[in-house]
Amino acid sequence: xxxxxxxxxxxxxxxxxxxxxxxxxxxxxxxxxxxxxxxxxxxxxxxxxxxxxxxxxxxxxxxxxxxxxxxxxxxxxxxxxxxxxxxxxxxxxxxxxxxxxxxxxxxxxxxxxxxxxxxxxxxxxxxxxxxxxxxxxxxxxxxxxxxxxxxxxxxxxxxxxxxxxxxxxxxxxxxxxxxxxxxxxxxxxxxxxxxxxxxxxxxxxxxxxxxxxxxxxxxxxxxxxxxxxxxxxxxxxxxxxxxxxxxxxxxxxxxxxxxxxxxxxxxxxxxxxxxxxxxxxxxxxxxxxxxxxxxxxxxxxxxxx
Amino acid sequence: xxxxxxxxxxxxxxxxxxxxxxxxxxxxxxxxxxxxxxxxxxxxxxxxxxxxxxxxxxxxxxxxxxxxxxxxxxxxxxxxxxxxxxxxxxxxxxxxxxxxxxxxxxxxxxxxxxxxxxxxxxxxxxxxxxxxxxxxxxxxxxxxxxxxxxxxxxxxxxxxxxxxxxxxxxxxxxxxxxxxxxxxxxxxxxxxxxxxxxxxxxxxxxxxxxxxxxxxxxxxxxxxxxxxxxxxxxxxxxxxxxxxxxxxxxxxxxxxxxxxxxxxxxxxxxxxxxxxxxxxxxxxxxxxxxxxxxxxxxxxxxxxx
Numbered sequence: 113x114x115x116x117x118x119x120x121x122x123x124x125x126x127x128x129x130x131x132x133x134x135x136x137x138x139x140x141x142x143x144x145x146x147x148x149x150x151x152x153x154x155x156x157x158x159x160x161x162x163x164x165x166x167x168x169x170x171x172x173x174x175x176x177x178x179x180x181x182x183x184x185x186x187x188x189x190x191x192x193x194x195x196x197x198x199x200x201x202x203x204x205x206x207x208x209x210x211x212x213x214x215x216x217x218x219x220x221x222x223x224x225x226x227x228x229x230x231x232x233x234x235x236x237x238x239x240x241x242x243x244x245x246x247x248x249x250x251x252x253x254x255x256x257x258x259x260x261x262x263x264x265x266x267x268x269x270x271x272x273x274x275x276x277x278x279x280x281x282x283x284x285x286x287x288x289x290x291x292x293x294x295x296x297x298x299x300x301x302x303x304x305x306x307x308x309x310x311x312x313x314x315x316x317x318x319x320x321x322x323x324x325x326x327x328x329x330x331x332x333x334x335x336x337x338x339x340x341x342x343x344x345x346x347x348x349x350x351x352x353x354x355x356x357x358x359x360x361x362x363x364x365x366x367x368x369x370x371x372x373x374x375x376x377x378x379x380x381x382x383x384x385x386x387x388x389x390x391x392x393x394x395x396x397x398x399x400x401x402x403x404x405x406x407x408x409x410x411x412x413x414x415x416x417x
Numbered sequence: 418x419x420x421x422x423x424x425x426x427x428x429x430x431x432x433x434x435x436x437x438x439x440x441x442x443x444x445x446x447x448x449x450x451x452x453x454x455x456x457x458x459x460x461x462x463x464x465x466x467x468x469x470x471x472x473x474x475x476x477x478x479x480x481x482x483x484x485x486x487x488x489x490x491x492x493x494x495x496x497x498x499x500x501x502x503x504x505x506x507x508x509x510x511x512x513x514x515x516x517x518x519x520x521x522x523x524x525x526x527x528x529x530x531x532x533x534x535x536x537x538x539x540x541x542x543x544x545x546x547x548x549x550x551x552x553x554x555x556x557x558x559x560x561x562x563x564x565x566x567x568x569x570x571x572x573x574x575x576x577x578x579x580x581x582x583x584x585x586x587x588x589x590x591x592x593x594x595x596x597x598x599x600x601x602x603x604x605x606x607x608x609x610x611x612x613x614x615x616x617x618x619x620x621x622x623x624x625x626x627x628x629x630x631x632x633x634x635x636x637x638x639x640x641x642x643x644x645x646x647x648x649x650x651x652x653x654x655x656x657x658x659x660x661x662x663x664x665x666x667x668x669x670x671x672x673x674x675x676x677x678x679x680x681x682x683x684x685x686x687x688x689x690x691x692x693x694x695x696x697x698x699x700x701x702x703x704x705x706x707x708x709x710x711x712x713x714x715x716x717x718x719x720x721x722x
Contacts, residue, residue, distance in 0.1 A: 168473075199574040199575065201570075201574075202567075202570065202571055202574060205514075205567065206514060209510075209511060251570060251573075251574060254566065254570050255570065257566075258563060258566055258567055258570070261559065261562075261563055262507075262510065262563055265506075265507065265556060265559050265560065265563070266507055268556075269504040269506075269507060269556060270504065
């Protein structure tokens with residue numbers, strides 16, 4: 113049993129992560145900015161309502177009170193409308209430095225931090241941790257890369273073991289409605305046309321439960337270094353869309369090519385996940401099982417809302 | 418006339434920089450950790466005794482009191498014995514972020530920050546700002562590179578104009594005694610043998626007055642981007658050593674090959690300085706004139722101490 117400090121615990125990845133950590137018998141200190149009513153209470157789970165951007169004193173106080181062995185840091189600006197470019201990215205760099213420093217100062221031993229495939233040069237296609245150039249094109253990617261390098265340097269100098277998880281495309285329950293999988297499912301369930309790009313793009317999809325499981329695995333193994341978190345299996349968007357349409361018996365509603373892909377949308381962006389697999393992690397959902405899960409979640413949600 | 422906040426103002430580069438800024442008619446707010454007795458008083462020069470590692474509050478207070486338009490940030494850990502590897506490098510990253518943020522918050526417009534040739538991959542040889550890979554081998558180089566990327570990102574997001582000066586090999590009055598030029602001059606002036614490496618290495622030497630002048634130029638031009646600060650003229654160490662020996666009529670005391678160069682000592686490490694030259698800066702010292710100046714400074718210093 114470890115004492116785990118988990119930030120962003122009420123978010124898309126954080127929610128399943130809380131559940132998995134509790135199932136593994138860990139004590140979880142979960143931070144959130146949401147109101148306490150949101151948060152479920154369970155044995156072994158302690159909620160801490162804190163805005164990590166509100167200054168170092170609160171972060172230091174939190175770390176001292178919790179006294180965690182393990183940190184899993186997910187919190188960051190994630191509003192789909194602006195996270196690529198908001199100056200808040202800079203604030204999260206500083207807050208993360210403060211958090212890692214305070215976690216280490218109170219005796220923390222291992223940290224897992226959420227990185228992103230956006231740290232890579234997207235013109236490269238297949239991303240490998242120690243090979244693919246890190247020339248991110250966005251403030252979000254640049255900020256995450258900066259934090260990665262800072263945290264690795266901090267870890268080396270102060271003897272803190274750090275795993276940096278570069279998360280690729282994920283999907284599942286509670287995904288933002290504007291993202292590909294929910295937007296297609298929701299349109300088709302409502303009998304509306306799903307306006308899509310060409311769908312020729314190759315991507316790496318992983319169910320959010322498997323992303324969370326990978327982060328738990330990195331924490332429990334006390335892994336050190338950078339790890340891509342992705343399925344490692346290239347799939348074209350049109351294959352994903354086609355599977356959703358067939359499953360929902362709505363193939364006539366799919367409009368491939370109705371939207372233009374954004375200019376910076378890479379033709380191929382896939383994780384080489386061998387380093388993560390070598391640690392013993394395996395996804396529990398196949399792509400089809402994962403998409404089935406997302407469809408059934410949206411179906412019940414649309415029925416009840 | 419600008420109001421300039423200058424950190425590290427009592428250091429090797431800071432001292433001539435103070436004088437040049439005053440000569441150009443600027444008001445200089447100079448920070449130092451030294452005792453005030455050290456500091457000369459002159460019209461337009463204001464000393465601020467502050468430890469920039471002592472926390473954000475002091476930095477914010479300083480910036481508010483000074484209200485500078487321009488920042489030139491030199492302060493960093495520079496003890497020759499350990500600056501390559503000390504964990505203080507991490508503290509300087511944070512302090513620099515705090516300084517740049519506070520300078521911007523009170524209305525600062527342009528910042529010049531001291532970078533280093535150690536940000537480059539030293540296996541490359543000739544270093545160009547936008548071409549040579551940035552894979553520094555040391556905590557010092559990694560820290561400086563991190564600050565560069567953070568500051569550039571901050572500047573882009575907040576509209577602060579930033580010039581990042583990657584300083585190459587410099588020499589001149591007050592250089593640390595263990596460095597090449599002072600150690601050879603001092604040995605030869607004392608009639609002792611100068612124990613040297615093979616001297617085959619190619620380097621880029623620039624007199625500290627010209628380094629300071631380059632930083633003043635970047636500040637006055639409100640230049641934006643990364644600029645190598647070097648002569649751009651490759652010279653072998655044995656050429657430098659030979660000139661000193663001939664000038665001091667002590668050629669018989671030079672022992673080329675007596676020391677082994679350190680393993681990481683690159684064969685060729687030279688600045689491509691065309692970007693700086695394109696801004697109109699020119700060195701005022703030739704290599705020989707600079708070395709003559711260093712010799713005469715050490716001669717008078719050794720006579721009076």
